[in-house]
Amino acid sequence: MTVLASALDVMSAEYAANKEAMLGKLADVETEHAKAIAGGGEKYIARHRGRGKLLARERIELLTDPDTPFLELSPLAAWGSDYAIGAALVTGIGVIEGVECLITANDATVRGGASNPWTLKKALRANEIARANRLPCVALVESGGADLPSQKEIFIPGGALFRDITQLSAAGIPTLAVVFGNSTAGGAYVPGMSDHTIMVKERAKVFLGGPPLVKMATGEESDDESLGGAEMHARTSGLADYFALDELDALRQARRVVARLNWSKAHADPPPAAPPKYDENELLGIVPGDLKVPFDPREVIARVVDGSDFDEFKPLYGPSLATGWATLHGYPIGILANAQGVLFSAESQKAAQFIQLANQRDIPLVFLHNTTGYMVGKEYEQGGIIKHGAMMINAVSNSTVPHLSVLMGASYGAGHYGMCGRAYDPRFLFAWPSAKSAVMGPQQLAGVLSIVARASAAAKGQPYDDEGDAALRTMVEQQIESESLPMFLSGRLYDDGVIDPRDTRTVLGMCLSAIHNAPVEGARGGFGVFRM
Structure with missing residues (x-):
């Protein structure tokens, strides 16, 4: 059976805390929406x-x-x-x-x-x-x-x-x-x-x-x-x-x-589809308030796709990226969803292959973001993370099937690019109120600046101002935190809107319907050179 089984405990304290945090963020977004309507x-x-x-x-x-x-x-x-x-x-x-x-x-x-x-x-x-x-x-x-x-x-x-x-x-x-x-x-x-x-x-x-x-x-x-x-x-x-x-x-x-336009869509609308087997309201409590805490994106997929039916591709390989096939409001889709945040070499290669398959089958792709980026460190650099990450970004860049992106949690660094961020021309990109996107997390960015400044002072033989460093780190963290929030990014049109998680299926369904006004045609080649 390919119907997803849910392990979400809606009676747990963790779920309740996640839901409360999400509702608070939703209230903030609704307040700003009201200003636009006014x-x-x-x-x-x-x-x-x-x-x-x-x-x-x-x-x-x-x-x-x-x-x-x-x-x-x-x-x-x-x-x-x-x-x-x-x-x-x-x-x-x-x-x-x-x-x-x-x-x-x-x-x-x-x-x-x-x-x-x-x-x-x-x-x-x-x-x-x-x-x-x-x-x-x-x-x-x-x-x-x-x-x-x-x-x-x-x-x-x-x-x-x-x-x-x-x-x-x-x-x-x-x-x-x-x-x-x-x-x-x-x-x-x-x-x-x-x-x-x-x-x-x-x-x-x-x-x-x-x-x-x-x-x-x-x-x-x-x-x-x-x-x-x-x-x-x-x-x-x-x-x-x-x-x-x-x-x-x-x-x-x-x-x-x-x-009187005599207008017709390139593709006929599909017949009515079965709704998910799980309550869409449960989407409120899946993403943790602290994005450092991982969550299983299959819980989201189970509450968005038709009949909660998901055929996972390579489930045992590159497990921090879930890939697979489903339908949404009757439209076939391929899904790439970050499972544990970090993208390793295996996930990158798996994504590239999956994107190529979707292009061969003329199937639109949905990217569900929760990534801190590609893995760093000596072991991973020596293992080829740059060329493997480049392979995934190459596949995304040259894919010609329509792409839809939803930022659920973190979307940092080059992982944002590999998961089809704004610069990679997704047909539509939406964010949940829980989403954050920047070159890296606030603490990491502030820490990097601190390390560089400390090394620079040491190289010049100058004493380092630890008190000033702490103040600078705090200021940088606050700046990056504010600039990574969805309302800040949406204000700059880096997404097409901040949506209620409960509306995800409806929003994606409307986008898929709009997409099928035009031909859906995948690339049969032309992906450039994949560095193996």
Whole structure:
């Protein structure tokens, strides 16, 4: 039998402590999510509603099919920066008329929806997801353009947004802009470059230069409506393909545009699958509060995959990395899950072989992270850990099947790379609130700096300041600890969101469904030279 047997004792003190720690971290994440949802705050929400306008998430809810989920992406973008959490933009995957689409919506309650550097990063990530997974794009536009004080960080790289729209269209991926308010200056090119454009009567304002700029540049007197209003663009310029009477009419017309795309997925959806045999709520108590304490990732797998059924590959070889085959919501997957944290040579070679097998079978890979990195030490260096770790990273780098990564616990050093971290272009990467990621653990990093400083002082024949060393170590540990936490990393878009462990199966299932809009094709060669 390949159904996983669980050894998790949900009545133990250890489980209770783990669960309490996880719930505390979840509460912290939910508090920050609430700030993103609050947008510009009560004052600006009231002003927005006073103008008879819907909020960004309300527009998305009315646009998408009833009773279908919306997978919001990067909700904590800009966390820890000087800008509002969420970066004045909502992005995610939703279903419109049965079609999975990448949806973006400006939050006009935050500085009028103006784009700051994190808005740009978030929008570019959304376009990247749309391109890789062949998802039609729907932009709900209401933005004053660039946040001018930060223009130096936006203007030059911001041109990629317009490039993306045209390249998506060239790749046969439909683009649709629905303009609810301002879409000015460079932002005017969003509806200008989209395949389909809808504008709302007496609300949409689309022009390269508004009346004040036109006055300054040419001396011409003009008004918003004649210069860039929806009716003018529908009747005169031809920029508007559809003229909407109000916001609800615009969303109705957007649904009809999507319904007429004649869009189909590259792969048919699988039949309904059996749920896991174990309660998803038990995922709260698996990861220890102290990540130095190991845990068995099979307990996670048993609560995520269909029927808790997992065919393990090489179970007796390289045991600190669990690899094997399963299905999730009916989609076949290969899983690589760190078992004891450290990756040795055997684990690295096993991973490389497993990744090659997945590519031969055109099966997506799911990476479940809890690794402190590749093993160090004279014995392991002499045993070839560098070339074996390089073999695993080579396989990950050149694999062409879709990759999904979930950071459950630690994800340190080159182990983060070998397990398909952000730099290795996973289709999606999510983190649990328990996750940490950095070049190494805080204590190890601070210790290394201390050893180097002590050796430097000795080489110069100078006395070493032990008191200052202790203070420096404390400061470094605190800095690295804060910079390795999931909200810090999510704020910089190093993941696509911090998720509740109980939602892991649902989130991965939605991602797998989105992935199968595009062909899933593995590499049949081209892995480069494996150093044996």
